[in-house]
Amino acid sequence: MNNWFNTARLGMFIHWGHSSQKGCELSWPLVGGVFSLPFCQDVPVDEYHSTANTFNPKQYNPQEWAYLAKSLGMKYAILTAKHHDGFALFHTQESDFSIVSTPYKQDIVREFVDAMRSVGLRVGLYFSLSDWHHPDYPAFTEADKPYRFDQLPQPTPQQWERYLQFLFNQIQELLTNYGQIDIIWFDGSWERTPEQWQVQELAKMIRKLQPNILINDRLPNCGDFATPEQFIPSHPPAHLWETCLTINESWGYNANDQCFKSSRQLIHTLCEVAGKGGNLLLNVSPMGNGQIPPQQLERLQDIADWMSSHADSILDTRPGLEPWQFYGPSTRKGDHIYLHLLMKPYEQISVRGIPIKQVKSVSVLADGTPLTFTSHCAIIDSLLNPNPLGELKIDVPESVINPYATVICIDMDS
Numbered sequence: 001m002n003n004w005f006n007t008a009r010l011g012m013f014i015h016w017g018h019s020s021q022k023g024c025e026l027s028w029p030l031v032g033g034v035f036s037l038p039f040c041q042d043v044p045v046d047e048y049h050s051t052a053n054t055f056n057p058k059q060y061n062p063q064e065w066a067y068l069a070k071s072l073g074m075k076y077a078i079l080t081a082k083h084h085d086g087f088a089l090f091h092t093q094e095s096d097f098s099i100v101s102t103p104y105k106q107d108i109v110r111e112f113v114d115a116m117r118s119v120g121l122r123v124g125l126y127f128s129l130s131d132w133h134h135p136d137y138p139a140f141t142e143a144d145k146p147y148r149f150d151q152l153p154q155p156t157p158q159q160w161e162r163y164l165q166f167l168f169n170q171i172q173e174l175l176t177n178y179g180q181i182d183i184i185w186f187d188g189s190w191e192r193t194p195e196q197w198q199v200q201e202l203a204k205m206i207r208k209l210q211p212n213i214l215i216n217d218r219l220p221n222c223g224d225f226a227t228p229e230q231f232i233p234s235h236p237p238a239h240l241w242e243t244c245l246t247i248n249e250s251w252g253y254n255a256n257d258q259c260f261k262s263s264r265q266l267i268h269t270l271c272e273v274a275g276k277g278g279n280l281l282l283n284v285s286p287m288g289n290g291q292i293p294p295q296q297l298e299r300l301q302d303i304a305d306w307m308s309s310h311a312d313s314i315l316d317t318r319p320g321l322e323p324w325q326f327y328g329p330s331t332r333k334g335d336h337i338y339l340h341l342l343m344k345p346y347e348q349i350s351v352r353g354i355p356i357k358q359v360k361s362v363s364v365l366a367d368g369t370p371l372t373f374t375s376h377c378a379i380i381d382s383l384l385n386p387n388p389l390g391e392l393k394i395d396v397p398e399s400v401i402n403p404y405a406t407v408i409c410i411d412m413d414s
C-alpha cells in the first residue's frame with residue numbers, strides 16, 4: 001500500500017489564494033511577515049482579507065497545470081485547499097469564508113482534483129490547522145502584531161471546542177466530497193499542542209474516510225512522511241520523505257520577489273533528492289488570474305526538457321551508490337546505475353567498490369553515446385574472486401556534457 005510515493009520523486013505544490021491578486025505572499029502578510037520569508041509584505045489585517053471579495057481567477061485552467069506537471073514527469077500535485085488565512089478554495093458548509101462568496105464561485109478544489117486525475121496524477125490537498133480568520137481560533141488582529149510564536153491570541157475552552165468541530169468538519173468535507181485523495185498535507189500545527197489538535201482522533205477519522213491516504217508529518221506524531229522545507233536533508237532519512245521547495249523565495253505569488261533559482265539549480269536539487277531516495281515537491285505560485293508567472297514557467301519548461309531525456313534516472317528509482325563510491329548523486333533501477341554529474345569532470349570519473357566484471361557497458365543517458373572505461377581491482381581479488389569489487393574509470397569528453405546535468409548510465413549484468 002502507498003508505495004507509489006516511495007519512488008514518485010517529483011510532485012507539484014501549488015500555493016494559491018485570494019491574496020495572489022495583490023501579488024503578496026499567502027497568509028503571512030496579515031500577521032506582518034516572518035523571518036523565513038524575506039520578501040513577505042506587511043499588510044493590515046482587514047486589507048489582507050478584503051481581496052477575498054474580489055477573487056475571480058478567470059484564467060484558472062487546471063487542465064493546463066495538469067499537462068504541465070505531466071510534462072515534467074510529476075506524479076502528484078498538491079493544492080492549498082486552505083492556508084493559514086482561513087480562506088477555503090472549496091465549497092464548504094462550515095463558513096461563508098470560501099470561494100462560494102467570490103465572483104468566481106466555482107469549487108476550485110473540485111476543478112483541480114478532476115483535472116489532475118484526468119491525466120493520471122495523484123492528488124493532494126494542503127490544509128492549515130491554524131486559521132487566522134476564524135473567530136473561535138481566535139482570529140489574528142492588527143493589535144496582535146508582531147507575530148510571536150509564543151504570544152498568540154488564545155481561545156477560551158468553549159471557543160476551542162467549536163473551532164475543533166469546524167476543523168474536523170472541513171477536513172471531513174474534503175475527504176468525502178472529492179473522491180480519492182492521496183495525500184493530506186497539514187501545516188500550521190506549531191500554534192497549538194498535539195493534544196489540543198486531538199491528533200489521534202483526527203488521524204483516525206482521516207484514515208477511516210480515506211484508507212489509502214498519506215498524511216504528512218505536520219500532523220504531529222501521525223505522519224507517514226517527513227517534510228523538510230527548503231533544504232535537502234544531510235543524511236537520507238530512514239522513512240519516506242519529501243523536500244518542499246520554492247522556485248523563488250516565496251510560496252504564494254509575490255511580485256516583489258525576483259530571487260529565482262536557476263533551472264540548473266532546480267535540476268541539481270532534483271538529482272540530489274532522488275539520489276537520497278526522497279521526493280521533490282516543487283512549488284508554483286499562480287497569480288490572481290490563475291496563470292503561473294512566466295519566470296516560473298520558463299524554469300519548469302527547462303526541467304521538462306531535461307526530463308524528456310533523463311526521466312529514467314529520476315522517476316521510479318532507488319538510491320544508488322554510497323557517497324564514497326561516486327562523487328555525486330546516483331540512483332538505480334533494474335540493471336542500471338545512474339551517475340549524476342553536477343560538476344564538470346576533468347577527463348575521467350571514478351566509481352569504486354562495484355562488481356567490475358558485471359559492467360556490460362557505460363553510456364550517456366540522454367542519447368546513448370557509449371563511453372570508454374577501464375576497470376581495476378586488487379591483483380589477489382582478480383585471481384581468486386570470480387566477482388571482485390573494484391574501480392571503474394570512465395572517460396567523459398567535454399562533448400557529452402549537458403548544460404544542466406550530465407547523466408551516465410552503467411549497464412550491469414544481473
Ligand code: GLC
Pocket residue numbers: 015026187188229244251
Ligand atoms: C510554512 C509556511 C507556509 C507554507 C509552508 C510550505 O510552514 O507557513 O506558508 O505553506 O511552509 O511548506
